[in-house]
Amino acid sequence: MNLQTFSDSNALNQAFAQQLLTILSTAIAERGQATLVVSGGRTPLALFSTLANTELAWDKVTILLADDRYLPTSAEHSNERLVKANLLQQHAAKAHFISLYAEAADAFAAVPQILPRVAALPTFDAVILGMGEDGHTASLFPCSQQLAAGLADDAPAVLATEPTSAPYQRISLSKARLLDSRHIFLHLVGENKYPVLQQALADTDPMEMPIRAFLQHPSISIDVMYAPQ
Incomplete structure (x- = not known):
């Protein structure tokens, strides 16, 4: 783990955007395309704005989410x-977006339609994860009956989860698919997130705090981008 600490979210976003743009530009130059995985919530909004206003060969970039609530794409919480x-x-x-939504009876029934979209993608160039105060990341929740399946090394790229501590069924990329990336970041803003990070580093059980499966992976280093405010 590599911890990068910034005075505030503005400084973090400027530095983070530059790192991401370098990664994406390098990928385009070397392979003709780039793939970026992002997370939802309030934390990345300013980062999104900074990226959107920066010139890049965005038509060669594919963007998808690490997870989403199983809701119509027009829904407020999508x-x-x-x-x-x-x-x-x-x-x-100009970027190409891959949706984690498909019309079906529920999230579990939607997976067969969504899975091929993600499974066909090459190794990601950058993945941006978030972390909840319970230690969940993507929609891999400690309260979910699907957690073990999502953390399995041989898990499919996509699975449905049903957390008991948060609303809505979810569609989430699995740990294995998220780790198949050249660069992995954990984006944290707020003083309340630092004790959670310390707790995640203090023990090894990913079933208690799923983010541990990423922070403490034996062969993959994650860049933690943190600002207290």
């Missing part, structure tokens, strides 16, 4: 709606 409104704007409007 992460897809948030990404389209804040990241896929300005210059970044």
